[in-house]
Amino acid sequence: MEVTTQNIASKENINTWISQIHTEFKLAMSVDCVIFGYTEADLYVALIPCNMPPYEGDLSLVGDLLHANEDLDQAVDRILWERIGLRNVYCEQVQVFSQLGRHPLGRVVTVAYYSLIKVEDYKKVAPADCPLVWKKVDEVGSLAFDHNEVFGLCLEKLRRQLREHPVGFSLLPKKFTLNQLQQLYEVILNMSFDKRNFRRKLKAMDAIRDVGEVERDVRHRPAKLYSFDLERFEASGKNSFV
Amino acid sequence: MEVTTQNIASKENINTWISQIHTEFKLAMSVDCVIFGYTEADLYVALIPCNMPPYEGDLSLVGDLLHANEDLDQAVDRILWERIGLRNVYCEQVQVFSQLGRHPLGRVVTVAYYSLIKVEDYKKVAPADCPLVWKKVDEVGSLAFDHNEVFGLCLEKLRRQLREHPVGFSLLPKKFTLNQLQQLYEVILNMSFDKRNFRRKLKAMDAIRDVGEVERDVRHRPAKLYSFDLERFEASGKNSFV
DNA sequence: TCAAAAGTGTTAATGATACACCCATGT
DNA sequence: ACATGGGTGTATCATTAACACTTTTGA
Structure with missing residues (x-):
């Protein structure tokens, strides 16, 4: 830790906060779900083809923007319902990724979650037109965005949690x-x-x-x-x- | 896990993403730092008087909005520099808090970090007009916003990390x-x-x-x-x- | 020589690992 | 009767926890 001379922030007051919140900011948040699919033989992760330049053709994690009327946990539930067709899925927040430039279309800060489902449950409700791709967790190739990093951290966290909690x-x-x-x-x-x-x-x-x-x-x-x-x-x- | 009928999301494309990112969203992110101050006798946490209704008079964690040109880690460094006068401080991201209505002025999603400093280092550079209040960690009273929850989780994480990593x-x-x-x-x-x-x-x-x-x-x-x-x-x- | 903190080993209990055979059922 | 997976106990080793005295320095 380095000790140097001070540089005090100018004191903010309520009005500066209000104006910052309502005018300075135009930022989106997203949720990226590492959906782990369990079978008795293997652990898989759900991926989708990415249609966003410059990552067209790559696979990416399942994600969506956070909507204005929901918190992050609700967004995760919604995404799992919309994309996978399942509700009440076990989920854990893992980490935030906020690096400038991580998203090609603008400032998108993403929160990574992992979730756990049975592949057989998914199969029962899987839509015919759904482009979901299941990859074994040790055969995940190069993913879009910073999703390899996100995936790696989520797998680590899943394994740590499994060892320490009744997950x-x-x-x-x-x-x-x-x-x-x-x-x-x-x-x-x-x-x-x-x-x-x-x-x-x-x-x-x-x-x-x-x-x-x-x-x-x-x-x-x-x-x-x-x-x-x-x-x-x-x-x-x-x-x-x- | 509950298995029910499907409800597939309408497929988004790049244009919907761009428009959502740039128009639908007006959301602020903040960082709240649980700044732990160590002395040989006790562990303290840095708090500041809150000047925002309805929490006027309460103490709150040290936080600030995320600026447009910085990522979260940079925001934490900046806050510690501006408020505490220290650079290169050990920090860890802990959790995101996104509950609707958690902030009285609008949609503010906050990311909690903890950081570790020596109280003596702070004392060397503490500004005369600085309203920082140091409380022993087991004597923290009721805090503004959801900051008691944030503080509790950060203290837990600090202790876990200390046991498992050379922190x-x-x-x-x-x-x-x-x-x-x-x-x-x-x-x-x-x-x-x-x-x-x-x-x-x-x-x-x-x-x-x-x-x-x-x-x-x-x-x-x-x-x-x-x-x-x-x-x-x-x-x-x-x-x-x- | 006294006060004050530094330094050092052994034993007992607990938890982790390694390992091989008999059991109940369906065909 | 046989094929298949289900179920059980013990011995060894490693780790953790409990515990008290001697040493070195400054005053």
Whole structure:
């Protein structure tokens, strides 16, 4: 930290604020969603062809401008509804990108969010004319704008959150087997876990509850079903999943 | 996650974007800085009296509008220079607050940052007419706008970062004693550590280097001086301080 | 010689990792 | 009966937490 002589701002008053807010500013905000799509085999990200010079032909994240009558969280919900056809999707704000010149058409400050959906849920409601492209997260090529940076940060944050918070359960049925849960962690984190250690740790977390049922119609020993128990997890004060 | 029928957005094209960016939007962005001031005894936060109805008389965080020719990081640097008289201050972006109606004068979306300075550095350059008020972080009362929420999140993030990243060294002289370092962790995290365990852990991190000197002019056994060694720390791949 | 803070090791408890076999079901 | 995935326990190692005395300097 450098210490130098002072340079005090001229004091603003209400009138300068009002005039600045209403006249000086012509700035747009957008939201860019890193929509992660989960399957039991892989983690994907939703991309769309970009039609804006100079990025025509590249893929970009799914985004839109913030409207005047909504806050950012509402904008994310709207975008997911309009583009993906899903509501009540798990979302997290990640970071703001405000670099001058990041958008070719003018001053657009964007806020990155990630969200988590099941690809199968999307498939049920996917529009025929929808240009969405799903790429495996480790096969994302060069994206439009600064979207590679945005994507990278969101993937990092997703993985950090998954390790420390009960984030993944929105991707499983209400009742799930422990193997489904482990598979989810393995796919998203791109690593593998020892089955016994994974189970021991998970049970010690007080986050899941045996619902007393088992799988049906499998041609092997049926697995017990569990459900996520948010109350018990929060009461236990434990943290950090794996 | 709820799956329902689709509601596809009408496709936008470049022209709609351009017109939206340039006409629909009249939105201001601001930066609110949670400026943490460190002394060897306490952690403070810098506040200023608010002169904006309906919050006249309350204290608020130090903030300003984002100017047209700067990005957010630059705005933070400018604010710290104008208000505090310091440059090259450690800063981290924390979160965006975009709730409708959060600002009484219009649509202002704010981005929260925290920054770390030494109170003594500020005192050297503090302007006589400057209305800055330093409050201990656990004695912050009710603040203007949504600034209590902003402050709380920034304090949380500071503490998380301090535990996991080499953040605190900007608050110490280039050469410091291990007790100074421990005191810093204790003050910011508001907890105490065992001296031997703290040292063992810190040395195991490969983050500090004995510079072969000792304190002068103390009326007790002089402590060895250490310096932070960023290169060695990054090379070691270790993480998580305490 | 006294006051004041610096410095240093060991033990116990806890948590993490590695590892292999039997079980229940459908076909 | 066999193929398939489900389910379980123990031993080792690494990490963390608790704890008290001697050392060096200035006054």
